[in-house]
Amino acid sequence: MKKKAEWPRKLRSQEWFGGTGKNAIMHRSWMKNQGLPADTFDGRPIIGICNTWSELTPCNAHLRDLAERVKRGVYEAGGFPVEFPVFSTGESTLRPTAMMFRNLAAMDVEESIRGNPVDGVVLLGGCDKTTPSLLMGAASVDIPAIVVSGGPMLNGKWRGKDVGSGTAIWQFSEMVKSGEMSLEEFMDAEQGMARSAGSCMTMGTASTMASMAEALGMTLSGNAAIPAVDARRRVISQLTGRRIVEMVKEDLKPSDILTKEAFENAIRVNGAVGGSTNAVLHLLALAGRVGVDLSLDDWDRLGRDVPTIVNLQPSGKYLMEEFYYAGGLPVVIKAVAEMGLLHNDAITVSGDTIWNDVKGVVNYNEDVILPREKALTKSGGIAVLRGNLAPRGAVLKPSAASPHLMQHKGRAVVFESIEDYHARINREDLDIDETCIMVLKYCGPKGYPGMAEVGNMGLPPKVLKKGITDMIRISDARMSGTAYGTVILHTAPEAAEGGPLALVENGDLIEVDIPNRTLHLHVSDEELARRRAAWVSPVKPLTGGYGGLYIKTVMQADAGADLDFLVGARGSVVERDSH
Structure with missing residues (x-):
């Protein structure tokens, strides 16, 4: 003491x-x-x-x-x-x-x-x-x-039920897309989700x-x-x-x-x-x-x-x-x-x-x-996955994931940006089913910029209508703590830094093994080298103000995404009095 x-x-x-x-x-x-x-x-x-x-x-x-x-x-x-x-x-x-x-x-x-x-x-x-x-x-x-x-x-309250802020939004939004809930019911639930001061x-x-x-x-x-x-x-x-x-x-x-x-x-x-x-x-x-x-x-x-x-x-x-x-x-x-x-x-x-x-x-x-x-989950905590898709690590929350997806190999369906995701996810001609792995790029610390909470991508309606409620999703983004699902996040290095995530293409096989903590892209080193040689970042970096300082100095997710010059305590000394 x-x-x-x-x-x-x-x-x-x-x-x-x-x-x-x-x-x-x-x-x-x-x-x-x-x-x-x-x-x-x-x-x-x-x-x-x-x-x-x-x-x-x-x-x-x-x-x-x-x-x-x-x-x-x-x-x-x-x-x-x-x-x-x-x-x-x-x-x-x-x-x-x-x-x-x-x-x-x-x-x-x-x-x-x-x-x-x-x-x-x-x-x-x-x-x-x-x-x-x-x-x-x-x-x-x-x-x-x-x-x-x-x-x-x-607690949130709606029609005699407890509803959780954030979590209910993700649930109800998916239910609207699947046809289980009407838009009018969704709007009616809004006022009961946040009914007092607080977080x-x-x-x-x-x-x-x-x-x-x-x-x-x-x-x-x-x-x-x-x-x-x-x-x-x-x-x-x-x-x-x-x-x-x-x-x-x-x-x-x-x-x-x-x-x-x-x-x-x-x-x-x-x-x-x-x-x-x-x-x-x-x-x-x-x-x-x-x-x-x-x-x-x-x-x-x-x-x-x-x-x-x-x-x-x-x-x-x-x-x-x-x-x-x-x-x-x-x-x-x-x-x-x-x-x-x-x-x-x-x-x-x-x-x-x-x-x-x-x-x-x-x-x-x-x-x-x-x-x-x-216990809800015998082994809780945070799972850290590594492999050729995440050399510096990616994270997953086991307590919010689906047991049947803990070991899975699937075909990548790639979204090149969050805008690309929004433009395509609801289309009936999207080539995707529940065995696929959704991949979202350029949403890391530098890519979004700021590493937004978009990693828990909503599933496509064509899958939701089959009664499927979870698929593996991989990104360099974050997700809200109120979200759930088999969502792999914080992939480092991020796509905007030229990390392997940037090189993933539609149809690539990805293998996820959470018990063994691996995340593997089944593409040869030679093919990845060819893709890397042709890669050009689509991200336009910020240049002025705090945004410019942030882009120049932000560290990757595995280092906490702090600015590099802020690491280390600097103490409380004030050198001089201005008067």
């Missing part, structure tokens, strides 16, 4: 506000135009509240209220809270894709923390990319930091990343699953405000918490909850920020022995409300520990070990959080 720092000690904020010099007086006097008493800057911890609130990010539109609750806690513990906004990546609205701007948001977070007089920071997130961007930026600065999630929405209430990327933040030790225990509109979401926000003040006094920083053991815990918890494949990218990028050696191989190695025990959509039956009422993530962490798969001594923001945080919790519903012997 980390040795607590001596208190009182000189705080970082005193570099701005301490003393009687001209610069200190200027800094204090300008802040006092907000009506602050003279003793506000007497050496008490100044706590930043880094808020991704935005009305264009519906999942985070309620975070102003939580910020007020955090402030109460900070005041109660003797600190002074200051709220500030950062770029908010709204998954549901931002184009071309929120993933393109995760790194920009992380840069905003990092420089906002580093350049301002705060001693600790509370990170308010919720929507998919806001949580990793907050963690990445804060980790790069490495002052005391703690996460509060906005929480999931209440997706399936185990999509938002709930997955809230779970990852908790499993990493960067939130108070129990944070991940509390519904956004439950009063206990406000309570944990206020308690977090109290706790960050103590963390500053203890000098408990992200580098003390985000160890290799913490990442291994998070990967195993991800397998147990049936978490989103997007977590792979975000944890790889976060590990790069703190200098932890984490790879795709770690994801495969650590997830193989973890059963998926959380019975939530899209892998299972229930939604986040039931998960919270059953005991939430602490119950899962305890279960992983009892399987002998947890580093029990990993430190969390509580200042105690992760085991001590969860050892007393109780599972209140064993149909939601299943016993190991009744």
